[in-house]
Amino acid sequence: xxxxxYILRIVQLLTxxxxxxxxxxxxxxxxxxxxxxxxxxxxxxxxxxxxxxIKRPQTSKNSTYKQYIxxxxxxxxxxxxxxxxxAYQKASELEPRESLPYEKVGDVYFAQKDYDAAxxxxxLARTLNDTNSRLxxxxxxxxxxxxxxxxxxxxxxxxxxxxxxxxYYLGVLHAFLNEQPEAKDALPKSIIAGNDETIKAxxxxxxxxxxDFDIAKGAEAEFLQxxxxxxLDQIGEYGLAIELCFNALKTKHDYRDxxxxxxHAFLNExxxxxxxxxxxxxxxxxxxxxxAFYFRGLAKRSLQKFDQAILDFEQSIKLGWKPIxxxxxxxxxxxFDLKNFQKAYPLYKDIVLADPADINRxxxxxxxxxxxxxxxxxxxxxxxxxxxxxxxxxxxHNLLGWAATANNDFxxxxxxxxxAIKRDPELPEAFLNLGRLAELKGDSSEAVKNYKIxxxxxxxxxxxxxxxSAALRYNELTKQTGAGGTNTLDPALAPQTQLLPSLSLL
Numbered sequence: 001x002x003x004x005x006y007i008l009r010i011v012q013l014l015t016x017x018x019x020x021x022x023x024x025x026x027x028x029x030x031x032x033x034x035x036x037x038x039x040x041x042x043x044x045x046x047x048x049x050x051x052x053x054i055k056r057p058q059t060s061k062n063s064t065y066k067q068y069i070x071x072x073x074x075x076x077x078x079x080x081x082x083x084x085x086x087a088y089q090k091a092s093e094l095e096p097r098e099s100l101p102y103e104k105v106g107d108v109y110f111a112q113k114d115y116d117a118a119x120x121x122x123x124l125a126r127t128l129n130d131t132n133s134r135l136x137x138x139x140x141x142x143x144x145x146x147x148x149x150x151x152x153x154x155x156x157x158x159x160x161x162x163x164x165x166x167x168y169y170l171g172v173l174h175a176f177l178n179e180q181p182e183a184k185d186a187l188p189k190s191i192i193a194g195n196d197e198t199i200k201a202x203x204x205x206x207x208x209x210x211x212d213f214d215i216a217k218g219a220e221a222e223f224l225q226x227x228x229x230x231x232l233d234q235i236g237e238y239g240l241a242i243e244l245c246f247n248a249l250k251t252k253h254d255y256r257d258x259x260x261x262x263x264h265a266f267l268n269e270x271x272x273x274x275x276x277x278x279x280x281x282x283x284x285x286x287x288x289x290x291x292a293f294y295f296r297g298l299a300k301r302s303l304q305k306f307d308q309a310i311l312d313f314e315q316s317i318k319l320g321w322k323p324i325x326x327x328x329x330x331x332x333x334x335x336f337d338l339k340n341f342q343k344a345y346p347l348y349k350d351i352v353l354a355d356p357a358d359i360n361r362x363x364x365x366x367x368x369x370x371x372x373x374x375x376x377x378x379x380x381x382x383x384x385x386x387x388x389x390x391x392x393x394x395x396x397h398n399l400l401g402w403a404a405t406a407n408n409d410f411x412x413x414x415x416x417x418x419x420a421i422k423r424d425p426e427l428p429e430a431f432l433n434l435g436r437l438a439e440l441k442g443d444s445s446e447a448v449k450n451y452k453i454x455x456x457x458x459x460x461x462x463x464x465x466x467x468x469s470a471a472l473r474y475n476e477l478t479k480q481t482g483a484g485g486t487n488t489l490d491p492a493l494a495p496q497t498q499l500l501p502s503l504s505l506l
Contacts (some may be wrong), residue, residue, distance in 0.1 A: 054071050065094040071460075072104060078462030081108050099129035104388065106138060113269050115239075133159045133166070141171055145239040145269075150175050175206050175228055176240045184210060204233040222252045226261065234264045234502055241265040255376035256285040260292055264503040268297060275299040290321035291503070297330050302339065305368030309334045313495060324357055326501060336364075341372045356389040362399055376406040394424035402433045405440065428458035428466045440458055448477045 011401040072087035092101035106121035119142040126135040129219050136155055143152035153173050159166040170185035187203040209227045213219055225248035234242035245262035248255060263278030279296035282289065297312030313331040321327045332347035347363035356362070369375040383403035401416035414437060420430040435450035451474035458467035474486045 027196060032073065052337075065091050065098070065407075068094070069100065069104070072108075074110070074460070075462045076104075076108060080462045080464065081112050083462070084108050099125040099132065099135070102128070103135060103138070103394060106142075110138070110142065110145075113145065115142045118142050119146075133163060135170065137165050141424070144169075144172075144237055147239045147243050149176055149243075162189075162193070163188050164196055164199055167193055168199045169204060172206065172232070172237060172240070174234075175209075176232065176237075176244065179351070180210065203242060205231045205235060222248045222255060222258075226255065226258045229265075230261050232502065233261055233268070236268075238265040238268045242269070252283055256282050256289065256292075259285065260289070260295070261503065263295055263299070267295060267302075270302075272299050272302040288319060290316045290319035293319065294321045294327055294330070295503075297327075297334075301330065301334055304337075305506060306334045325351055334427045340366050344368065345373060349378075349382070353385065356385060359386055359390045359393065359395050359399075362386045366399060366403065369401070370406045376403065379403040379406055391422070392425050394420045394422075394430065397423065398427060398430045398433060401430065401437070405437050410441060426457050426460075427456045428461060428470070429465055431457060432466055432470050435470065439473065439477070444477050448474060 065155060068087045068091035072084045074089065075081075075084035075087060075197055085105055088101045088104045088108070092098070092105070093099070102121045102125035106118045106125065109118035109121060119139055122138045122142065126132065126139065129135065137157055138154040140152040143149070143155065153170065155168050156170050156173070162170075167186050170334075171183050171190055174183035174186055184207065187207055189205050191200045195502050206228070209224070212226065213224045216223070225244050229241045229244035229248065232238075232244060242265045245265065245375055246257050248258045249262070252258070259282035262361075263275045263282065266272075266275035266278060276296060276299040279292045279299060283290040283296065286292070293312045294316035297309045297316065300306075300309035300312055301494070310331060312503045313334065314325050316326045317324060317331075321339035328347050332344050332351065334341050335341075335344035335347065345365060345368045348361075348368065352361040353364060355451035360383055363384070366379045369379040369382070379402040380400075383396075383399040386399045387393075397416045397420035401413045401420060403414060404410075404413035413433075417430050417434050417437065420427055421434075431450045431454035435454060436449045438444075438450060451470045454470035455467050455474060458464075458470060
C-alpha cells in the first residue's frame, strides 16, 4: 500500500511539473514571459564582453547604395549639384550609419559655397566616423569660408600626430593671422610631410610671398597683406582672401590692385554684386586696367546685365587683356545670351579656329550654323577642323556625322556616326544624331530606339542638354505627332561652364 502511495506521489509531481512547463510555454508564445531559450541566449558570456556601441560597417555591401554613390559622383563631376545631393541622400537613407553619403553631401554644399550646410553635414559624418581626420580638415575648411579662422585652428590642432594637410592648413591660418614665425615653420613642414603636389605648390606660393617681402625692404604692411590676399585667392581660400583685402583697404582705401583681388575672390564665391562693386571701384581708381574690365564683364554677365557685360569685354580687348580669347569668349557668350546669333557666331568660330584644343568648343558654333543661321557648309568645315585637330576621336566623328546630316549626305552621316559609336559605345551625342538621321529618313521606329538610348546614356553621364533633346523627340514620336516636326536638336542651348582664370597682379 505504501508502494502505491509512493507511485501516486511521483505521478502527481510529474503532472504538476508538466503543467508548469506547458503554462510557461503558452505564456512565452504570447510574449508575456521570455522563453527559457531566450534566457539562455541572453545569458552573459564569460569569454566576451558586450560591445559598448554598435560597430558601424566600414563598407556597405548594398549594391543599390553603391549605385547612388556612383551616380552622385558623376552628377557632381558634371556640376549637377542638386541632383548629386539627391543621389547621396538616397544612399544615406539605405545606409544611415555610413559616413560617406553625408560627407559627399557636404562636398556638394562646399562646391556651392554654402558653408553652413556643408559644415553641418561634415560634422554629422564625423559623428559616425570620428577617426577620419579628413572630415576634420573639411570642417576646418568650411570655417575658412565662413572667415572663422580661430575656430578653424581649434579643429586643426585636434589632428595628432599632424598630417601633411593639417600642417598646410595651419600654416595658411598662421599666414592669415599675421603669425609669420608659425607660418614659416608649418608650411615648410607640410612640403616634406607628404606627396600631395598641390599642397606643396600652394605652400610654396605663400612662402614666396614672405621671401619677396623680405627682399623688398621697406615695403608697407599693406603690400604684404595684398600679396598674401592674392596668394590665398590663387590657392582657393577665397574667404580668407576677402578678409585680408578688407584689412588692407582699411588703411589704404585707394589700393587699386587690392580692389581687383577682392573682386576676383568675390567672383569665386559667386557673390556677383559684391564683385561688380569691387571692380567698379578699381576702374574708378584706374580706367586703363584691362583686368578690372574683363572681370567686371564676368560679374555683369552673371547678373544678366548682358549689354553692360559686352561693353566691359570690348573695353578689356581694347586695353590689351590677355589671353584675348577669354575676352572674346565672354563677348560671344553675352551676344548669345541676348540671342544675337549673328554676332555670336563669328566670335565662336574665330575662338575655336584660333584655339581648337577643347573639342567641345566646336559644338556651339556648329549648332548655330546648322539650327539658326542656315550655314550647313560652315558646319562641315568646322567638323573637318575638329577631326584634323582631334584625329581618331569619337566626338570628332560624331561632329562630322552631325554636319553630314545637315548637308543631306545621309550615307556619310551614318558612316561617321557608326564610327563614333565604335570608338565610344556610350556616347549619347552620337545616338542622338543617329535618331535625328533616322527621323529625317522617315524611319520612326529606328529614331525612337536611338533617342531612348541617347536619353538613358545622357542621364547616366549627367548631360541634361542631350537628355532633354532626346526625350523631346522620343516623346513626340511615340505619340505619333510631329514625327516630321520642326523642333530642332540644339546643343547650342546647353549651358557652358567657364573656369574663372587665375589672377596675378603683384
